Amino acid sequence: MIHTDVLIVGGSLVGLSAAAMLAHHGAECLAVERHQGTAIHPRAGHFHLRTLEAFRAIGLEDAVRATSEAQFDPDGGISAVESLAGKEIAQYIVNLNEGVEQYSPSRRLFLTQQSLEPLLRERALQLGAQLRYGTELIAFEQDGSGVTATVRNLETGQEDTIRARYMIAADGNRSPVRNKLGIGMAGHGQLSHSVTLYFRADCARWLEGRNLGVIYVKNDDLRGFFRMERSGETGFLAVNTVGDVGRPEAHNIADVITPELAERLVRSAIGDADVPIAIRDIARWQAVADVAQAFRKDRVFLAGDAAHVVPPTGGFGGNTGVQDAHNLCWKLALVLKGIASPALLDSYEAERRPVSALTVEQAYTRYVLRIHPERDREGMEPLVDELNMEIGYLYRSSVIAPVEGDHELVYEDPREATGRPGSRAPHLLLKLDGKEISVLDLASSRHALLAGPKGRQWAAAAEQAARGLNLPLDVHVLDGQGPATDPHGKFLSRYGVSESGAVLIRPDGFIAWKAESDHNADARQAEAMLSRILGKEHP
Numbered sequence: 243m244i245h246t247d248v249l250i251v252g253g254s255l256v257g258l259s260a261a262a263m264l265a266h267h268g269a270e271c272l273a274v275e276r277h278q279g280t281a282i283h284p285r286a287g288h289f290h291l292r293t294l295e296a297f298r299a300i301g302l303e304d305a306v307r308a309t310s311e312a313q314f315d316p317d318g319g320i321s322a323v324e325s326l327a328g329k330e331i332a333q334y335i336v337n338l339n340e341g342v343e344q345y346s347p348s349r350r351l352f353l354t355q356q357s358l359e360p361l362l363r364e365r366a367l368q369l370g371a372q373l374r375y376g377t378e379l380i381a382f383e384q385d386g387s388g389v390t391a392t393v394r395n396l397e398t399g400q401e402d403t404i405r406a407r408y409m410i411a412a413d414g415n416r417s418p419v420r421n422k423l424g425i426g427m428a429g430h431g432q433l434s435h436s437v438t439l440y441f442r443a444d445c446a447r448w449l450e451g452r453n454l455g456v457i458y459v460k461n462d463d464l465r466g467f468f469r470m471e472r473s474g475e476t477g478f479l480a481v482n483t484v485g486d487v488g489r490p491e492a493h494n495i496a497d498v499i500t501p502e503l504a505e506r507l508v509r510s511a512i513g514d515a516d517v518p519i520a521i522r523d524i525a526r527w528q529a530v531a532d533v534a535q536a537f538r539k540d541r542v543f544l545a546g547d548a549a550h551v552v553p554p555t556g557g558f559g560g561n562t563g564v565q566d567a568h569n570l571c572w573k574l575a576l577v578l579k580g581i582a583s584p585a586l587l588d589s590y591e592a593e594r595r596p597v598s599a600l601t602v603e604q605a606y607t608r609y610v611l612r613i614h615p616e617r618d619r620e621g622m623e624p625l626v627d628e629l630n631m632e633i634g635y636l637y638r639s640s641v642i643a644p645v646e647g648d649h650e651l652v653y654e655d656p657r658e659a660t661g662r663p664g665s666r667a668p669h670l671l672l673k674l675d676g677k678e679i680s681v682l683d684l685a686s687s688r689h690a691l692l693a694g695p696k697g698r699q700w701a702a703a704a705e706q707a708a709r710g711l712n713l714p715l716d717v718h719v720l721d722g723q724g725p726a727t728d729p730h731g732k733f734l735s736r737y738g739v740s741e742s743g744a745v746l747i748r749p750d751g752f753i754a755w756k757a758e759s760d761h762n763a764d765a766r767q768a769e770a771m772l773s774r775i776l777g778k779e780h781p
Contacts, residue, residue, distance in 0.1 A: 244404045246272040246372070247578050249391055251379045251419055252412035254281060255355055256546030256563035258362035258373075259296070260410050263567050265369035266300045266687065267575035267749070272404065273371065274393050276378040280359035287352050287469055288456060288557030290632040292666070294348035295751065296568040299686035302365050307351060309361065313471050314352040318455020322612065325461060325513025326448045326468065334612070335628065338455055345633060345656050346669050347680035352455050352469070355560065379419070382409065384540050408574055409542045412563070415530065417548035423539045429532035430606050433553055433614070434482045434493040436466070439504045440523040445512060446474030456557075458612050463510040464495075465613050467554075479511050480554065482529055482613050496526035529553040531606040533599045537591040543570060550598040555608035558601045558631070569594055569637075572687075572749040576776065581712055586777030589639035597635045600652050604631055629656055637664045641775050643755040660738035663756055667747045670736050672720070673727045684726065685747040688714040689754075689775075693744040694734055695721035699760045700744035703768035711772055746775065 248264055250257045253275025264271040289306075297303045310316065317339050322332040338350045363373060374393070380401070382391040389409045394401050411419035449470060457468040464484050470477035483492045484507070491498075504521045512519075530551040537544050546563030553559075570590050576582035603623045610617050611625070634656040643663040659668045670681045684690040691704045701717045708715035718726035720733050737745055742760035745753055754775040757763065773779065 244402055246270050246406050248574060249404050249406035249409045253373055255560050256567060257412035258359060258366055259564045260567040260571055261371035262300050262362055262366035262369055263571035265366060265371040267572050269575040269578050271371050274374045274377040278376045280363055281356040287354055289351050289353060290561045291346045291348050291350055292632050293561045293564045295682055296564055298348055305361050309357050310351040310353040319453040320456045321454055322458035322460060325511055326445055327513035389541050411544050411548045412546045413548055415547040415551040420544055420548050426535045427532040428535055429602055433529040433609055435496040436482045436527055436529050437496050437499050438525040439479045439508055441508050442476055442520040443517050444475055445470060449474045459511045464507050479508050481507055487614060487616055499524055531602050533602045537595050550602055552602055552605045553609045555612050556605050558605045562598060562601050566594055568750050583777035586641055589641045592639035593637035596652055633666050637752055641777055661745055661753055661756055663753050665753055667751050667753050668736050670732055673729050675725050682751045685749055685751055687749055688716050690716045690747045691744055693719045694739055694741040696741040697744045699763040703763055703765045706765045707768035707772050713772055
């Protein structure tokens with residue numbers, strides 16, 4: 243029998259992210275993937291600020307950015323056209339990264355999934371994760387102390403038994419694990435049975451001088467979107483509908499696609515009758531907007547498409563899955579080490595499911611507005627802008643200090659954020675040992691307490707309580723005397739605390755607790771606070 247702390251079912255984008263993040267936090271894990279290797283198609287390609295911040299935390303951001311810039315313009319926009327050679331209809335985002343430096347140490351980017359996954363795989367292995375490709379899960383059972391799974395090597399037929407304390411199902415939108423657990427899906431259901439057409443064609447002349455990252459196409463023949471590599475010679479066209487969208491068959495292009503029809507659709511989207519086109523591959527897929535009715539059953543957790551299926555409009559799908567892993571993995575690691583109570587794991591669903599439901603609705607809204615505006619809009623949620631969606635979403639759970647009056651909020655405007663518990667820590671440039679860093683870099687692997695220049699009372703109390711609870715905690719008093727300093731003097735206003743106040747930031751960069759001053763700053767209060775964020779009862 244093979245033993246591991248966490249078995250990950252699925253070794254694609256989300257499974258690999260979970261493996262790397264678990265290993266980063268010192269948890270033993272094994273990921274099994276039925277395919278023989280990483281992705282062979284571009285697939286997910288628009289990566290958001292929060293996802294890059296998650297990759298930054300595990301030491302992967304620089305490699306991801308360098309690979310992206312070799313393929314795509316780093317600041318591409320998102321537009322809509324009748325065809326690539328024809329009229330431009332709309333600009334949704336002019337410049338992908340305009341103004342984001344105020345709010346994040348990272349930058350949005352485009353990157354093919356087939357280029358990202360090898361980087362994730364290499365990083366996961368460097369950190370100590372185990373990966374098995376060509377291996378499928380064929381059965382699993384849970385008991386009070388773990389999960390027993392049977393896996394099969396698809397090449398040799400050999401079966402092995404794996405015993406894990408917990409399991410993460412990152413096994414895709416059809417998720418056999420979710421189905422066996424009996425967890426249903428709810429939402430808008432299938433929107434279209436779509437295709438992605440991978441092709442070669444010299445489109446450089448129509449891309450030159452235009453800041454086009456994602457190019458939506460809307461004409462009488464089709465509706466969908468382009469993504470082209472920097473050379474302008476290779477790309478893909480995702481087609482959601484063909485012809486008159488009033489006809490039901492218009493939304494089922496995957497049922498009738500042929501190589502000849504694929505070439506005609508690519509030619510219509512390009513808008514040139516003579517450009518040579520070579521169709522390299524055709525992939526069929528479903529645009530669906532659904533969220534799982536539960537994200538956990540006992541010792542099995544759902545992540546990525548197993549937990550939420552998101553239409554590609556807005557690029558939320560892969561990003562949301564990576565952020566699932568970013569939320570869950572540090573919690574699993576602390577529980578596995580005996581530092582946190584298993585009750586901490588209850589916060590995964592409490593925190594991620596509302597955010598995922600919001601994300602599904604926002605992707606659906608964008609699908610209607612950009613692809614199918616004729617669709618009935620009853621019940622469609624108003625559009626929430628990208629910055630709010632990427633770094634403004636809020637967590638609410640029993641392990642986050644409550645904030646009076648805002649328990650119904652699912653997001654806030656990060657432009658106005660002042661460090662409320664449950665929000666991502668606002669980006670702020672500090673110096674650590676003379677080197678400029680972001681606040682988010684202080685809490686990439688351990689909890690971090692940041693106190694104002696007169697906050698030593700909280701600092702001492704938190705250090706004492708953390709020792710008693712065996713919690714790894716980094717404490718920084720921003721008084722200019724320690725290794726971490728606030729050279730621009732913005733911490734107090736940015737985080738809404740006085741000189742004696744403090745905030746506690748979790749290893750995923752979210753604020754778990756805040757004290758505006760040192761009122762009641764003693765070891766008893768600090769112990770109660772840290773016990774709460776670890777899922778333990780209050781002393």
